[in-house]
Amino acid sequence: MAKQLFTIFSIIIMIAIFGFSKTEKKELAIIHRQPSTGNAAIHYKNNCSSCHGEKMEAFVDRKWKYGKSREDIFKSIKNGYEEGGMPSFKTAFKDGEIYALADYILKGLSSMDKYAGSSKPKSNIFETEKMKIKLDTVYTGGNVPWSISFLPNGDILATDRGGILTKISKDKKSIQIKGTPEVVAKGQGGLMEVLVHPNFDKNQTVYLSYSKLKQENGKTLITTAILRAKLNGNTLTEQKDIFIAEPYLSTQHHYGGKMAFGKDGYLYFSVGERGKQKENPQNLKNNSLGKIHRIKDDGSLVNSNPFINMKDTPSSIYSYGHRNPQGLAFHPKTGVLWSNEHGPRGGDELNIVQPGKNYGWPVISYGINYNGTTFTDITSKKGMEQPQHYWIPSIATSGLTFVNSPIYKGWEDNALIGSLRFEYLNRCEIKNNKVVHEEILFKNIGRLRDVRQGPDGYIYIAVEKPGRIFKLVPLN
Numbered sequence: 001m002a003k004q005l006f007t008i009f010s011i012i013i014m015i016a017i018f019g020f021s022k023t024e025k026k027e028l029a030i031i032h033r034q035p036s037t038g039n040a041a042i043h044y045k046n047n048c049s050s051c052h053g054e055k056m057e058a059f060v061d062r063k064w065k066y067g068k069s070r071e072d073i074f075k076s077i078k079n080g081y082e083e084g085g086m087p088s089f090k091t092a093f094k095d096g097e098i099y100a101l102a103d104y105i106l107k108g109l110s111s112m113d114k115y116a117g118s119s120k121p122k123s124n125i126f127e128t129e130k131m132k133i134k135l136d137t138v139y140t141g142g143n144v145p146w147s148i149s150f151l152p153n154g155d156i157l158a159t160d161r162g163g164i165l166t167k168i169s170k171d172k173k174s175i176q177i178k179g180t181p182e183v184v185a186k187g188q189g190g191l192m193e194v195l196v197h198p199n200f201d202k203n204q205t206v207y208l209s210y211s212k213l214k215q216e217n218g219k220t221l222i223t224t225a226i227l228r229a230k231l232n233g234n235t236l237t238e239q240k241d242i243f244i245a246e247p248y249l250s251t252q253h254h255y256g257g258k259m260a261f262g263k264d265g266y267l268y269f270s271v272g273e274r275g276k277q278k279e280n281p282q283n284l285k286n287n288s289l290g291k292i293h294r295i296k297d298d299g300s301l302v303n304s305n306p307f308i309n310m311k312d313t314p315s316s317i318y319s320y321g322h323r324n325p326q327g328l329a330f331h332p333k334t335g336v337l338w339s340n341e342h343g344p345r346g347g348d349e350l351n352i353v354q355p356g357k358n359y360g361w362p363v364i365s366y367g368i369n370y371n372g373t374t375f376t377d378i379t380s381k382k383g384m385e386q387p388q389h390y391w392i393p394s395i396a397t398s399g400l401t402f403v404n405s406p407i408y409k410g411w412e413d414n415a416l417i418g419s420l421r422f423e424y425l426n427r428c429e430i431k432n433n434k435v436v437h438e439e440i441l442f443k444n445i446g447r448l449r450d451v452r453q454g455p456d457g458y459i460y461i462a463v464e465k466p467g468r469i470f471k472l473v474p475l476n
């Protein structure tokens with residue numbers, strides 16, 4: 001009898017334990033699988049976007065303070081952080097709606113995944129969407145190969161930001177060019193772009209952009225300058241600064257410095273806003289920072305420039321409202337000028353550059369401040385140009401070239417853009433001036449600084465640390 005009682009008792013206990021643990025598990029499951037309700041996209045737009053960005057800019061690229069699990073985000077939204085400036089949405093939304101917002105944010109975050117770092121490439125042969133490509137190493141040396149340009153015979157001129165200009169011949173021998181300017185190789189500055197004149201055969205002329213020093217009242221001041229010189233053998237002669245951006249500043253970043261020759265024979269180049277967004281890009285008065293400029297190849301005025309008749313305005317200004325344009329290229333078929341520029345955190349842009357136009361920085365932007373706050377609620381405004389494409393997160397664009405060569409089947413007219421941040425080459429298919437498809441090439445190759453097409457029709461890329469120049473050779 002006692003034995004039977006004991007058995008019954010044990011069964012009851014077991015059922016209780018089993019049953020209880022089952023319900024507890026169920027409760028947990030309910031918490032984790034809380035249904036998403038309501039229209040999260042609309043809730044987000046109406047209640048969150050003003051502070052966190054229309055496209056979740058503040059979250060995509062965030063160092064999370066309170067955690068980024070579904071549960072963490074739920075708690076953040078529900079309870080808020082009054083002191084930190086984040087309102088509580090306890091009364092505004094039901095739990096299900098808050099979970100839906102958390103899911104919506106988590107889905108947005110997945111746009112970072114495609115860049116997620118794998119290890120460095122193990123082979124120099126890469127499978128890509130359209131072809132197999134071998135990267136042939138043309139040059140190794142220096143640290144930051146900022147730009148490459150080609151002499152008519154196919155020799156490469158390459159700058160290293162530290163201040164060195166190198167000539168690399170087809171047999172891969174290299175020699176340092178003498179006569180380069182003194183540069184301020186600090187921060188983002190140094191020896192930047194090199195550009196060979198389209199009529200080099202006749203005039204032996206090359207251009208260099210660099211950060212130029214001035215001492216004033218014991219203060220070190222720097223600006224972006226463009227130097228023109230003749231390349232005589234392996235030495236630059238007749239060096240002359242044909243453009244010096246005003247004002248000089250003590251900051252050490254956002255120099256611009258990209259150059260391109262138009263079919264009109266004029267020299268176009270970018271000057272960044274030097275980290276002074278309030279003072280420079282929207283200011284035309286005696287201010288050449290945050291602008292794209294156009295001058296004649298000897299530095300003289302172009303009479304048809306848009307602000308030529310405006311008092312106290314540098315006559316070289318072609319367009320304004322730029323942050324830090326780091327790619328400048330003419331489309332080989334349409335002759336239209338394109339540029340890419342670094343946004344703040346989020347909001348790198350690809351623009352079509354037209355004379356007299358305002359590209360909006362910092363009044364309109366798709367980016368956010370580095371601390372996660374927005375500096376502007378608006379992404380568009382009358383009288384300000386919209387980008388053809390923008391990147392969130394920022395890929396840190398560098399270099400721009402349009403493929404104009406039969407060597408790369410399926411890449412015709414594509415824009416190639418380097419990514420410093422995610423260390424790859426970005427291929428953009430463009431239709432009606434919009435980017436319709438992108439491909440990540442050579443993932444994790446290193447900070448990709450410049451991309452150019454040589455006179456041989458091959459594409460070359462310059463990669464940092466150590467400095468390397470590769471030729472893209474299709475294998476099929």
Ligand code: HEC
Pocket residue numbers: 043044047048049050051052062063064065066067073076077081083084085086087089101
């Ligand atoms: C008035 C501006 C404002 C609004 C509106 C706002 N937030 Fe916030 N939010 C903030 C600030 C500021 C912080 C950072 C608080 C801190 O650092 O303590 C924050 C933090 C957060 C965090 C935590 C981030 C982390 O790093 O852990 C989440 C998640 C979040 N907000 C989601 C939302 C959602 C979803 C909405 C809309 C329902 C919203 N916020 C509306 C300002 C805002």
